[in-house]
Amino acid sequence: MQITGVTQHHVSQPLEDSFGPNWIPGYPQGSHEAEVFEIETDAGITGVTASPSFAGGLDYATPLSLFLQGEDPHDVEGIMRKLETVDLIGPRPWHLELALWDIVGKDAGKPVYELLGGSDDPIRAYASTGEVQPADERIEYVQERVDEGFEAVKLRIAERSDLDVVRAVREAFPDLTLMVDANKGWAVRVMEEETQWSVAEAEAVARELADIGGIEWFEEPLPRHDYAGYARLRDAAEVPIAGGEFNGGPQELYEFLGRDAVDVLQPDAALVTGIKRAVEVAGAARNQGVRFVPHTWTNAIGFAANLHVMAAVGADWCEFPHDPPWTPEAWSAPIHGEFAADGTVTPPQGPGLGVELNRDLLEGDR
Ligand SMILES: [Mg+2]
Secondary structure, three states: OOEEEEEEEEEEEEEEEEEOOOOOOOOOEEEEEEEEEEEEEOOOOEEEEEEEOOOOOOOOHHHHHHHHOOOOOOOHHHHHHHHOOHHHOOOOOHHHHHHHHHHHHHHHOOEHHHHOOOOOOOEEEEEEOOOOOOHHHHHHHHHHHHHHOOOEEEEEOOOHHHHHHHHHHHHHOOOOEEEEEOOOOOOOOOOOOOOOOOHHHHHHHHHHHHHHOOEEEEEOOOOOOOHHHHHHHHHHOOOOEEEOOOOOOHHHHHHHHHOOOOOEEOOOHHHHHHHHHHHHHHHHHHHOOOEEOOOOOOOHHHHHHHHHHHHHHOOOOEEEEOEOOEOHHHHOOOEOOOOOOOOEEOOOOOOEOOOOEOHHHOOOEO
């Protein structure tokens, strides 16, 4: 089998309301955008993948064709050796590898997790928010998720004072598992810069979280390349420290592991590793007792890929993005149907990634 071409589509779906993601400070997000790629083969099998997009996105299908045309998509390792250099001339390569697995799975008639030796046992899902909101609104939101069956929710904080929201949610839901994400690892600084904390300031926040209790992890309290800072914080903090969702590739994840810098490693297959490297990193993490819980907040195709990884490696939580107007329906826009969770989630059962593109939404070739 040979790859014959690459097609890129820009997908943009308006959100019902403006959304204020904690990782793009000050930016009123009005749509869900993705760059969707189809990798075509001479066998008539097409693999799909997607990357997050912003303000109309960047075109790169033409240079990608140079890297991919004529390759056998089953040679995931060989192709990744080439694609690992794509970032020298443009985009990150990791999301493209997902389409190779989609082809391999479709060719074998099996879902990707099965090819990787995983199981379709339900994975615990936590409802993941994206905005910092006032306490009363958050309590209402959490009640809705609890009613749906969720036993864990991730809250966002941008400033130390946002801990008041975490405290209020804890008081209203004494037994709920809470994750807390400060989004200090990276931010898109198109409007404002994110507030950053020194290690001492992050330690002070971690102490408050320990007092609040029932904190599953404290996520991205420091910049994503401050491995030494993460290691110091992890030493000092009583709450588990998490990071790695949007680092610059697998090598940086091994840096976290080598420096004993996190309790929970969270690389997103669509952003940092691809599927094969994610499974490798998960094994290395397990060897030293570090939990592996991928970030999933991109779009339904990225979510599916991460779900196959989780099913393959036995991750103990799945991030389920849900913070209206950023609903599962909104982030599932690139595919037919939508992902759902009620406290657990299972990987798609169809061949490959198990998702089908919503062609009504594709804006045409780029
Ligand atoms: Mg995060």
